[in-house]
Amino acid sequence: xxxxxxxxxxxxxxxxxxxxxxxxxFIFQRNSLTQGLDLDYKxxxxxxxxxxxxxxxxxxxxxxxxxGSIDANILFLQGFLDVNAATGNSFCQHFAxxxxxxxxxxxxxxVFENTSGRxxxxxx
Numbered sequence: 001x002x003x004x005x006x007x008x009x010x011x012x013x014x015x016x017x018x019x020x021x022x023x024x025x026f027i028f029q030r031n032s033l034t035q036g037l038d039l040d041y042k043x044x045x046x047x048x049x050x051x052x053x054x055x056x057x058x059x060x061x062x063x064x065x066x067x068g069s070i071d072a073n074i075l076f077l078q079g080f081l082d083v084n085a086a087t088g089n090s091f092c093q094h095f096a097x098x099x100x101x102x103x104x105x106x107x108x109x110x111v112f113e114n115t116s117g118r119x120x121x122x123x124x
Contacts, residue, residue: 043088046072047081051094054081057112058096058119065113067124075104076121 050070057064072085078101083090085107099118109124 040088040090043072043083043085043090044092046070046085046087047083047090047092050074050083051081051092054112054119054121055095057114058117060114062114062116065111067109067111069109070105071107073104073106074110075102077101 050072053066053068054076057066072083074084075082076098078098079093079095081092081094083092096119097117099115099120100122103121105121105123111122111124113120113122
């Protein structure tokens, strides 16, 4: 009788460990998904920030400029930005007319200058 009770206790304990393992795997997968979404969200914020700055330089007219540091590689397309940051990737729209579309700038100091109604982008 005592041996049977011990075996039942061990079986119950093994089942509980197995259920705990399943719960831990589920939590780990959920955390991984959340972290991936957070990185994409941060990259999207970088993209929107650059888009706003670029569009502002364009709308302020000839002679306006901006310079600063951006922690992302950016491909400037006519009407769109493709941001490749350490936090993830993002693609967003801008409303500037570029003098040099299809330009890729590396992370670091960047300069946006409006010359004759077209925005020139370059690494600073």
